[in-house]
Each structure stands twice: as structure tokens, then as C-alpha cells.
Amino acid sequence: MEITGNEIIHQYLRHNKKFPHVLCPGCGHGIVLGTLIRSVHHLGLPKDDVVIVAGIGCSGRLAVYVDFNTVHTTHGRALTFATGIKMANPKLNVICLMGDGDALSIGGNHMIHAARRNIGITALILNNNIYGMTGGQSSPATPEGAVSMTAPFGQLEKSFDTVQLACGAGANFVARGTVFHVNNLEKLMIKAIERPGFNMLEIITPCHTQFGRKNKYKTSVEMYRWLKANALDRERYEELEESKRGDKFPVGVFVERDEPGLEERYAELKARFSAGRNG
Amino acid sequence: MVKKNKGNSRVTVYPDWCKGCGICIEFCPKKVLEFDAHGKCSVVREDDCIHCGFCELHCPDFAIVVTEKKSGETAS
Ligand code: SF4
Ligand code: SF4
Ligand code: SF4
Numbered sequence: 001m002e003i004t005g006n007e008i009i010h011q012y013l014r015h016n017k018k019f020p021h022v023l024c025p026g027c028g029h030g031i032v033l034g035t036l037i038r039s040v041h042h043l044g045l046p047k048d049d050v051v052i053v054a055g056i057g058c059s060g061r062l063a064v065y066v067d068f069n070t071v072h073t074t075h076g077r078a079l080t081f082a083t084g085i086k087m088a089n090p091k092l093n094v095i096c097l098m099g100d101g102d103a104l105s106i107g108g109n110h111m112i113h114a115a116r117r118n119i120g121i122t123a124l125i126l127n128n129n130i131y132g133m134t135g136g137q138s139s140p141a142t143p144e145g146a147v148s149m150t151a152p153f154g155q156l157e158k159s160f161d162t163v164q165l166a167c168g169a170g171a172n173f174v175a176r177g178t179v180f181h182v183n184n185l186e187k188l189m190i191k192a193i194e195r196p197g198f199n200m201l202e203i204i205t206p207c208h209t210q211f212g213r214k215n216k217y218k219t220s221v222e223m224y225r226w227l228k229a230n231a232l233d234r235e236r237y238e239e240l241e242e243s244k245r246g247d248k249f250p251v252g253v254f255v256e257r258d259e260p261g262l263e264e265r266y267a268e269l270k271a272r273f274s275a276g277r278n279g
Numbered sequence: 280m281v282k283k284n285k286g287n288s289r290v291t292v293y294p295d296w297c298k299g300c301g302i303c304i305e306f307c308p309k310k311v312l313e314f315d316a317h318g319k320c321s322v323v324r325e326d327d328c329i330h331c332g333f334c335e336l337h338c339p340d341f342a343i344v345v346t347e348k349k350s351g352e353t354a355s
Contacts, residue, residue: 182337220301
């Protein structure tokens with residue numbers, strides 16, 4: 001009998017790890033992990049051909065639980081390890097799991113240059129608007145005006161728009177989804193894994209413990225209600241008058257190109273040299 | 280094929296994995312689920328389940344599974 005739903009998930013978890021996992025009740029990161037597993041399952045990728053490269057932060061903990069090749073790296077540097085892995089063995093599917101702090105602040109430089117190089121990596125940026133694990137400090141994705149541990153009177157700085165950043169840096173594929181709209185998220189994730197070049201998928205995922213509680217969400221469920229009410233398909237968002245946008249934000253695909261990844265161009269160069277032509 | 284008619288689904292919660300976040304309870308379209316006395320999810324109206332899959336896809340802890348009732352099991 002064909003297995004479905006969470007029966008699929010259980011086949012990919014490392015059952016020698018302690019469950020339930022370490023994340024807080026209602027943390028969206030668990031939904032991301034489930035979506036990632038279903039996406040890989042859908043694509044029929046053998047576990048040994050998948051490499052999860054995680055940074056530091058609550059999102060980084062996900063790598064511990066799943067039975068692929070996994071590398072838990074240093075803060076902000078997941079993309080650098082992933083770049084090396086992809087160049088050394090281009091047949092692997094290399095998927096980076098990073099938080100907003102990890103990918104946009106400490107690793108911000110790696111992020112723009114990985115996009116510019118168009119290295120064949122799937123970059124999943126789990127944006128919960130905060131540094132969760134280290135105690136709730138503002139990240140570059142903390143919205144202006146939001147309260148955090150380091151901005152008790154409201155964040156004064158503007159936040160990054162991850163999607164615009166990746167578009168500007170030249171990524172092949174740029175998309176945004178949420179953990180509430182999980183079927184759409186799965187479709188986007190499948191594309192982000194199977195397409196060539198650098199594919200960035202931003203995933204809006206609630207952190208009630210460090211962000212929601214300080215920002216008037218009584219429960220994590222309220223944060224999911226907010227996602228439900230405010231995520232809009234990109235086309236519909238763009239039709240909406242600016243004055244009516246309020247908290248609404250666009251989801252969907254923003255860039256979709258088929259340029260070959262750096263590792264493919266490198267392989268071509270090697271082939272040219274071994275054929276004795278260098279011009 | 281997932282059948283959308285009522286009474287054909289078996290909804291199972293693994294209490295050891297459930298953290299009582301309440302996402303499934305809040306968004307289940309048929310109000311199949313409620314908190315139990317320990318603050319965890321419990322299945323109270325299984326016959327109303329339409330196998331929409333929401334709870335299973337959104338449980339951050341993989342603690343809930345919805346399957347079709349096996350033939351021979353009657354819709355009680
Ligand atoms: S602190 Fe936030 S991001 Fe970290 S596990 Fe808890 S809810 Fe999730
Ligand atoms: S499958 Fe849908 S209807 Fe059935 S319990 Fe889950 S959320 Fe409710
Ligand atoms: S979503 Fe999962 S963890 Fe949350 S209450 Fe339901 S079964 Fe429990």
C-alpha cells in the first residue's frame with residue numbers, strides 16, 4: 001500500500017534521535033522539515049544524493065533529525081560549505097537550511113555572492129524575523145517598529161526584503177512561501193530543488209517564543225492566522241493599491257531563469273581542456 | 280485516492296510527540312480535534328473528518344496521522 005502524509009515523514013527521520021524534536025510548540029520550522037521531506041520524496045531522490053547543509057540557529061537544528069547527508073556548519077557559513085560540496089560533487093542535491101539572521105546578517109555576503117555565482121544550491125531561508133535561539137535579538141528581517149530583546153521600544157532600522165535582495169544579486173530562481181500555505185510551499189520547494197543554478201526560497205515561519213510574544217500575539221496559532229490573512233499571491237498583491245497593502249505581503253515565484261549553474265560551466269571548461277582546446 | 284466523504288478516515292494522534300500547539304485544533308475545518316485534559320490534541324469527532332489533510336500537513340511535530348479506514352472497519 002502506498003504510504004501518505006506523516007507516514008512518509010517517519011521514513012526519513014533519524015529515529016535514534018530524541019523526539020519530539022527540540023523546537024518550541026507551534027514553531028513553523030517543523031512544518032518546513034515536513035515539507036522538505038515530502039518534496040524530496042516527491043522527486044524520488046535517494047537519501048544518499050541529498051545533502052542538507054545547515055547554519056546555526058533554531059533552523060539549523062532541523063538537520064539533526066533527518067536521514068540525509070547532513071552537515072551542521074558554523075554561523076552564517078552554510079553557503080560556503082555548500083559551495084564546496086557542490087563543486088566537488090555536482091551530482092549531489094545540496095540544500096542549505098538557514099535562518100534570517102544566519103543568511104542575511106552573518107552570512108549576508110555569502111548569500112549575495114552565491115546568488116551572483118549562480119552555484120547550484122537550494123537556499124531555504126527560514127525567516128522568523130528574529131534571532132530565536134540566542135534569545136530574541138533583532139535580525140536584519142525584524143520589521144521596522146517590531147519589539148525585540150534588543151529593540152524594546154521598537155526596531156528603528158528597516159528590514160531586508162529577502163526576495164528583492166536575491167533578485168538583485170542575480171539568483172536563478174527566487175520565491176517566497178509560508179508554512180501556513182503548505183501545499184504551495186511544497187510546490188515552490190520542489191522547483192527550488194530540481195531547478196539548475198542558485199535557487200532561493202524564503203519561508204515565512206512563526207517564532208512565537210522569541211518574536212510573537214513580544215509583539216502582541218498571544219499564541220502561536222494567532223501567528224498562523226496572521227499568515228493566513230496576509231500572504232497574497234504575487235499577482236494579486238501587485239494589483240492592490242499601495243495604500244491598501246497594510247501588512248499584506250506577496251508570495252509565489254519572483255524570478256525563474258534556466259541559466260546553468262557555476263558547477264556546470266566549470267565542468268564544461270574542464271571538458272574543453274581535456275579535449276585539448278583551451279580557447 | 281483520498282476520499283473526501285465523511286466517516287472513512289482514521290485520525291491518530293501520538294501523544295508522546297504532540298506538544299499541544301493547537302494548530303490542528305484551530306484550523307480543522309470540521310472541528311474533529313480538541314485539547315484533552317493534558318493540553319494535548321485528542322480526536323473527538325473522527326466521523327466528521329473529511330480527510331482534507333490540513334492537520335497532518337501542518338503539525339510541526341509529525342504527531343498526527345490521517346489514513347483511510349481499512350476495509351472491514353465500519354464507520355462507527
Ligand atoms: S525560539 Fe522560535 S524559532 Fe526557535 S524553536 Fe522556539 S519558536 Fe522556533
Ligand atoms: S484531515 Fe482535515 S478534517 Fe480530518 S481531522 Fe485533519 S484537519 Fe480535520
Ligand atoms: S498540530 Fe501537532 S503538536 Fe500541535 S496540537 Fe496538533 S497534534 Fe499536537
